Amino acid sequence: MHASRFDATLIVLRLVLHISEPNRQYSSRRKKRRLRLGTHKERTMKLTDEDKRKLDGKYGPAVQHAMEHLVKFGEAFEAEEMVDCHSAHIFSDYRTIGDGGLAFYQRLADMGAKMGVMTTCEPISMDLKHKHEFNWPEGYEEKQNAIIDCLRRMNVVLTYTCTPYLTQNLVRFGENIAWIEGNATGFANSLIGARGNREDSVNCPMASITKRIPKHGMLDPRNRVGSCLVKLDPELMASIGGEGAKTGDFEALGAIIGDFAYDRIPVVSGMPLGLGKEEYKALSAACSPAMTTTLLLYVGVSPEAPTLEAAFGGKVPKDIDTLYVDRKALRRMYEDLSTTKKSKVDVVVSGCPFKTIEEIREVADLLGDRKVKSGIKFYIHTDHPTYSLAEEMGLVSRIESAGALLTRDTCEFCMPIETMFGPEINIATDSMKMRRLVAGEGKPSWRYGTLANCVDAAVTGEFELPAWN
Numbered sequence: 001m002h003a004s005r006f007d008a009t010l011i012v013l014r015l016v017l018h019i020s021e022p023n024r025q026y027s028s029r030r031k032k033r034r035l036r037l038g039t040h041k042e043r044t045m046k047l048t049d050e051d052k053r054k055l056d057g058k059y060g061p062a063v064q065h066a067m068e069h070l071v072k073f074g075e076a077f078e079a080e081e082m083v084d085c086h087s088a089h090i091f092s093d094y095r096t097i098g099d100g101g102l103a104f105y106q107r108l109a110d111m112g113a114k115m116g117v118m119t120t121c122e123p124i125s126m127d128l129k130h131k132h133e134f135n136w137p138e139g140y141e142e143k144q145n146a147i148i149d150c151l152r153r154m155n156v157v158l159t160y161t162c163t164p165y166l167t168q169n170l171v172r173f174g175e176n177i178a179w180i181e182g183n184a185t186g187f188a189n190s191l192i193g194a195r196g197n198r199e200d201s202v203n204c205p206m207a208s209i210t211k212r213i214p215k216h217g218m219l220d221p222r223n224r225v226g227s228c229l230v231k232l233d234p235e236l237m238a239s240i241g242g243e244g245a246k247t248g249d250f251e252a253l254g255a256i257i258g259d260f261a262y263d264r265i266p267v268v269s270g271m272p273l274g275l276g277k278e279e280y281k282a283l284s285a286a287c288s289p290a291m292t293t294t295l296l297l298y299v300g301v302s303p304e305a306p307t308l309e310a311a312f313g314g315k316v317p318k319d320i321d322t323l324y325v326d327r328k329a330l331r332r333m334y335e336d337l338s339t340t341k342k343s344k345v346d347v348v349v350s351g352c353p354f355k356t357i358e359e360i361r362e363v364a365d366l367l368g369d370r371k372v373k374s375g376i377k378f379y380i381h382t383d384h385p386t387y388s389l390a391e392e393m394g395l396v397s398r399i400e401s402a403g404a405l406l407t408r409d410t411c412e413f414c415m416p417i418e419t420m421f422g423p424e425i426n427i428a429t430d431s432m433k434m435r436r437l438v439a440g441e442g443k444p445s446w447r448y449g450t451l452a453n454c455v456d457a458a459v460t461g462e463f464e465l466p467a468w469n
Contacts, residue, residue, distance in 0.1 A: 045074045045214065046081040054210055062113035066206035073203060074214030083215045085117055087171050087194075088208035089164050089179035091201050092121035092151055093414040094144045101201065102143060105150035108205065113154050116211040120159040120169040121151055122181060123354070123383070125414045127407040137416055154205070160409035161383035162353050163281065165192070168385075173303055176219055178207035182288025183281065183353045183433065189295040191280055193303035195219050198287065198294050218295055224304060225265065225313035226297050230257050232270030233326040240330070241279060244366055244452030247350070247359070248466065250282035251432035252333045252448075253325070257283075258290025260323045267311040269299045281353055289436035334466055337435050337448035345428045347421060347444075348458040350451060351381030352411050352434035359451075360390045360406065364398040366455040372403030378458040380404060381411040404458065417441045428457040 047055070055071065057064040074082065091097050097104070125144045126136060151158060159167050162181050171177055171188050177196035179185045188194040197217040199207070207213040218224060232253075240249045257266050287294045297305040305311035312320070350363065363380055372378045380399065382390070387408045390396050399406050412420075412434060418441045421427065425444040429435055430451045439446060447463040457463040 045071065045079050047071070048082070051082055051212060054212070060112060062108060062111040063210055065111065066113070066209040067212070069202065069206050070210060070212065070214055074216065077214060077216045079214035079216040081215055082212040083176050083219060085178050085207040085211055085213040086175040087117055087169055087177045087179070088115065088119040088204050089169060089177070089181055089184060090119060090121050090151075090156065090204045090208075091180055092147055092156075092158075092160065093123060093125040093410070094140065094147055095125040095414050095416055096122075097147070097201065099143070102147055102150070104202070105147060105154075105205075108209075109150040109153040113205070113209050115155045115205070115208040117208050118157065118169055119155070119205070119208045120157045120161065120164040120167070122160070123162055123381075123410045123414045124148065124160050125410060125416070127410050129384075129387075129408050130405060133405060134415065134420065137419060140416070159383060159385065161385075162411075163187075163356075163383070166277065166281075166356060167383065176213060178204045178213050180204050182294060183284040185294040186284035186287030186291075186296065187281060189218060189224075190284065190298060190302050195221070195224070196294065218293070224295060226267035226305075226311045227264040227321075228261055228266050229316075229320045229322040230260065230266050230268045231322060231324045232268065233324065234270060236325065236327050236330060237270060237272050239327070241275075244362065244455070245450040246278050247282045248334075248430035248448070248450035248453070249330070250279045251285050251430070252330055252337065254283040254286030255290050255337070255432045255436075256323075256325055256329055256333050257296065258286030261291055261293065261296075263292045264321075265293055265295050265297060267297045267299060267305065267308065269308060271298045271301050273300070275301075276358075278356055278359060281356070285353055285431070285433040289433055334448055337432055338446060339439065340426060340445035340447065342426050342445060342447070343462045343464070344426060345447060345457045345461060345463050346376065346425045347427045348376065348378040348454050349381070349412060349427060349429045349434060350379075350431060350454055351407075352413065352429075352431040352437075354411075355380060355382040355386065357386055357389050357393070357395075360386070360395050360399070361393075362451065363404070363455065364395045364402075366452060367399065367402040367404065367459075370402060370459045372458045373461040376403075376458050376461055378404035378455075379412075380406045382406060382408065384408045413437050426463075428454050428463050430454050 054063050054067040165187050171194040173193035175194045178199045182198045185196050185198045297311040299305050299308050417438050421444040423443040427444050428447045435446050449466045
């Protein structure tokens, strides 16, 4: 059996929530079990009459089972009530959910489950267009296709992306979301003012099936206030980013903020106006490998932080924990994200989170007429809607003629990296998220730099220190 991240999550949820098998009948009036699930009157979480009808099976076994799970989850987290769920985003790759996740999806699909709100999905475990470029374990493609079949049966929109907020899943201020992806939830919370936690892999489809979700964490407006302060040096912000450096610089900055905040909500002052979605996408990457929360309140930018005082709920606490970020701090983070000083590279990866069309054009422009050095693998990652656009614009042919590969719908986090890159491999990247998420799988060494550094490394085979160093 394929061991997966999903299997571990499901085991924990079963222990905490005593998840039941989906094919058994359940009534909201059944006797109490180990977790407090007695009559409606005994419940600590308020349920509407419609919630109770769903729980009693009026809308079929799939909705009933999903609501049963959410009620258990809500009571375990002491949620006061359910709220409407307006959008969901769920796992879809075999590498992450494994056999346990596939069985979970198959059971839901066999019960006739349908997504009740706009529901998109994460990247999959392989690039189906370029599947012959990689070596896959036996049975890998069949299991991935089985997951896709389940998602199709449940009316999931097959985006295969980690940036749904840039494609089909557009949410609005105040809407409640159940998204599995950290950077996406961070972007929606921080830049749009939608409300959501980085939900677990079971809650997300259950919330979509029922159109409801327990009001906990970032879904409760009372929790959406700052608890620490980050001040950005004006000189740093005047020099950060630029051609070939947006992702590297802003993901490193996000790591600094995220490492400081960790399980708190940071209020960030000093953000210049006029930054684009690429910069904020890179900053939001901190919401998975650096922070456990998914809300950064950018003063003057975030809808809920028009002023410093508003970000803290009306008044800045006197002794608020504060971090000042300058050029020296960014330089240290660049150094910390490299695990070796070896200059020779074997693999170059970029596109975590996935590349936008502007970023793909940037890669093509940085390559120019140069060619990737023989023996070097250069992978750039995006989703298939953006890939199609890049193909139409001639960017795919420019990148491929240089010897690089623009992949669709997957990245190293979703692929079986432990069978692809061993400890002898040195990888150059401009993605803090990628570097932290998969650094231990296969045990390769890493060099962290800007996109310009990475493109040069792909062409020359040698990694040169970023300007920050």
